[in-house]
Amino acid sequence: MKKLFLVAGSLLLTSAAIGQSKDYVTFSANIANGPKEAVITSRGKLVKKLTVNNGVLKDTLKVKEGLYEFHVGEEYTDLYLKNGYDLKLKMDVNQFDESIVYEGSGSPENNFLAQQVLADEKLDFGGLMASNETDFNTKYNEILKTNLAGLEDKKLSTAFVTLQKKQMEMKYGQLKMMYDQTLQTKKMNNTLAPSFDYVNYKGGKSKLEDFRGKYVYIDLWATWCGPCRAEIPFLKDVEKKYHDKNIVFMSISIDKQTDMEKWKKMIKDKELGGVQLFADNDWNSKFVQDFKVTGIPRFILIDPNGKVVNADAPRPSSPELATVFDKLLK
Template sequence: MKKVFLLALIMLSAFSVNAQTKNQIKFTAKIANRNSDTLVIRGANNFKQVIPINKKGFFAATFEAPKGFYQFGDGREVSSLYLKPNSEVNLTMDAKQFDETIVYKGKGVDESNFLAQYALKTEKFQNEAFTKEEAEFNTMLEAMKKSDLESIQNEKLDPEFQTALKNSMEQFNQYAFQAYQSNVKTNKLKGKPSPEFDYENYKGGKTKLSDLRGKYVYIDLWATWCGPCRAEIPFLQKIEEKYHGKNIEFVSISIDKAKDNDKWKKFVADKNLGGIQLFADKDWESEFVMSYGVTGIPRFILIDPNGNIVNPDADRPSSAELQTQLDALLK
């Protein structure tokens, strides 16, 4: 499970909090070990605020934004925050320990600090509970539900924030068991023969998984519209360069809809994407995608030279753990 699972639920259920009235927001951030020279805050109705770093090493901007839930990202990771009328938000963090170090100070920041801590709590739950047997998982989930309800009853928190987040918590709890079952099913795929694919190749013709037999295959399931997918591309390009000439193929499979085939081709050309670029036949409902129980992207899969699954939910290119694993396999 990835933290994006929680963030997506929060954003989906909470966008309705946003009102038409815009309020002035003062935002500053001091980020150690930053991944980028810009931060991007995104919200409902295509809201986007780009905040560049200044000469003093701070990200700073004053802008107008409706009250509600937002995400900020540094091009590599994202986190949620909540903006209220006339907020003065001072963020500090270390990008190497992104979630663990987020602290908001200033005016109107209680909700954002709550979100930062809740994200950590939920990620810990996912990391621990999803490794347990079903009975223990259910016990942990019930405890999580009780704890969630208690934590949101805080007089310091905005009432609209409380209502929206409570709805999001309920969605999380309702979906958690389904996600747990999917995770169990996915883990059972390890060591088994991978499902096959036979997809359109950007360079012409079609490519089957069986065509790559004899090599390790690292597969990236992505789409042109997926921000986190695009954020992984520079890291994937570095991985491809490092292991060029080794016994491994890098395959990117787009699950864009058929109507966006030309958009996919243009993206591949404009970004000069390497590896083997393929286009799935039925986007999310492609047989290969469904066989792996994919519910979110980017999703990475590692297959061995015999066509067996090494990891059905492999580490991302931006993860140091991936290079450690590939170094061991390709030595």
């Protein structure tokens, strides 16, 4: 299942199975091109393993009414389960999201979830995040209105509608928050970059002003950050390619002060180049706070006069970075 943006945990609603003749869910599926086992989970915890024989499975399970995940191989789709449901699924793993169709009791709710995924995949997330504030708000309100309108289907249970409204509030609330953060970051472009005075691996301290006259490409990272470490080989390649150009490659660690020796060891072991600095107060360092950094790695490009070229510059692993550098460092 392709997720456009993160949703903070599934919500579960408990209810008595009023008017239902069974106190369990009957779940069956015809799965083309799938493995011999499937799994149902809830918020990352195993609920039940299901055996698939020649593409067919049928099992029962007792549940609290709410959202679950149905995993087939490396893919998964959301399920809405309630005791008393007799839910039948048809799918082809080779066309996972596009092929999902439900029948039986509980099918309106689960077909709604399947269609939501397809709608999210069609959303031009990059274009939306790159749009100006007026266009974003217009598109954002249209998306929210369209999704809420889909919940007016009278076939959907009241409990499901209530749950989905809460899920949408969180999901689209996250989208709005991400855009607002991006907007604030963009506002730093073409402004004078805030300074710092940080410990330098080679000794003493260094200020941003020490590098005036050169472009400065800053990597905000930490030794514990997996995605940060994954960028290191690409950063080394970029440094090698542009070593004779008017640019300084600077890495600023936001590790805790207690991990300074760990930072020094990694620089030595990984043979990290460029200017290696250690921020004075990890996430709470003023430079980090000024750039409203909420996740790392984060890359910042500053011009020879100390102005911000891009407060959220392309990563070393992005082909876009070479295009940017080639244009600036002619």
